[in-house]
Amino acid sequence: MKDPGWPEGYARRVLDEVDSTNAEGLRLAKSLAGPTWIFAHRQVAGRGRRGRAWTDPAGNFAASLVLKPAEPPGQAALRSFVAALALHDALSTLVPGAELSLKWPNDVLLSGGKLAGILLEGSGSGRVMDHLVIGIGVNLAEAPPGAEGAVPPVSLRQGTGAEVAPETLLAHLAHAYAARETVFGARGFGPLREAWLARAARLGEEVIARTMRGETRGLFETVDAEGKLVLKTEGGRVAIAAADVFFERGT
Known part of the structure; x- marks a missing residue:
């Protein structure tokens, strides 16, 4: 190379x-x-x-x-x-x-x-x-x-x-x-x-975003102009600034 x-x-x-x-x-x-x-x-x-x-x-x-x-x-x-x-x-x-x-x-x-x-x-x-x-x-x-x-x-x-x-x-x-x-x-x-x-992993799929205060489950819709994770949840769209993201099937 x-x-x-x-x-x-x-x-x-x-x-x-x-x-x-x-x-x-x-x-x-x-x-x-x-x-x-x-x-x-x-x-x-x-x-x-x-x-x-x-x-x-x-x-x-x-x-x-x-x-x-x-x-x-x-x-x-x-x-x-x-x-x-x-x-x-x-x-x-x-x-x-x-x-x-x-x-x-x-x-x-x-x-x-x-x-x-x-x-x-x-x-x-x-x-x-x-x-x-x-x-x-x-x-x-x-x-x-x-x-x-x-x-x-x-x-x-x-x-x-x-x-x-x-x-x-x-x-x-x-x-x-x-x-x-x-x-x-x-x-x-x-x-x-x-x-x-x-190049995003699991775009359009359900993920779990966990913070110190709890977790949010939803479809990974996009990343916004500020770099926040945007999830489509049952309660509407949620933008998350910082979290650990987990995938389904225990990952």
């Missing part, structure tokens, strides 16, 4: 080992001059959404992109869709024909199993984000144990037989992200929303 080259305007730092690439990104954010990828050969204390642990067996992928968006939090958060699309782009290039899809709000699926997760963290002053860290973990070589009731994890090797080195994925992902970010900056969320929906 031809190396796409490193995108102009993006720096990178490669570490042998780190607790968490997101934690490192947050520590370094103020000192970085511009967009920077932080990649680790080994991550020993990765984390996912809602403080869950993220396990990284050897050969899997762990990296974070640190940005200084200077935007309102809601606008900056739409980069979870930018990152998901970029990861889908990179994996599709590296493993043509892989059955990939995107699960709201921030997972990439392979043949229905969870292949990758994306975690956004950051801080701001006033009404804008000072910095945003986009963490990406991909089960390239091995799938860790899954949580009960969640989408079962799968690895790229297990699901496709493909062997992709983490460094190779980093180069393709950085290239794909830069391209998607350019579209986002020039044209806004609209084109990315359409591209994301074209």
Whole structure:
């Protein structure tokens, strides 16, 4: 596979080992001059959404992109869709024909199993984000144990037989992200929303969205202009800003 080259305007730092690439990104954010990828050969204390642990067996992928968006939090958060699309782009290039899809709000699926997760963290002053860290973990070589009731994890090797080195994925992902970010900056969320929906898992099917306050069951109708999940329920259309989404049949 031809190396796409490193995108102009993006720096990178490669570490042998780190607790968490997101934690490192947050520590370094103020000192970085511009967009920077932080990649680790080994991550020993990765984390996912809602403080869950993220396990990284050897050969899997762990990296974070640190940005200084200077935007309102809601606008900056739409980069979870930018990152998901970029990861889908990179994996599709590296493993043509892989059955990939995107699960709201921030997972990439392979043949229905969870292949990758994306975690956004950051801080701001006033009404804008000072910095945003986009963490990406991909089960390239091995799938860790899954949580009960969640989408079962799968690895790229297990699901496709493909062997992709983490460094190779980093180069393709950085290239794909830069391209998607350019579209986002020039044209806004609209084109990315359409591209994301074209790759969405279970669109038009019944899903369950669970929050700390309860759950909402309905047909996955769309994602709105703010990135919210829109469900068609018995009581009408409901837009959900943040939740864990579960599929039927126990997944």
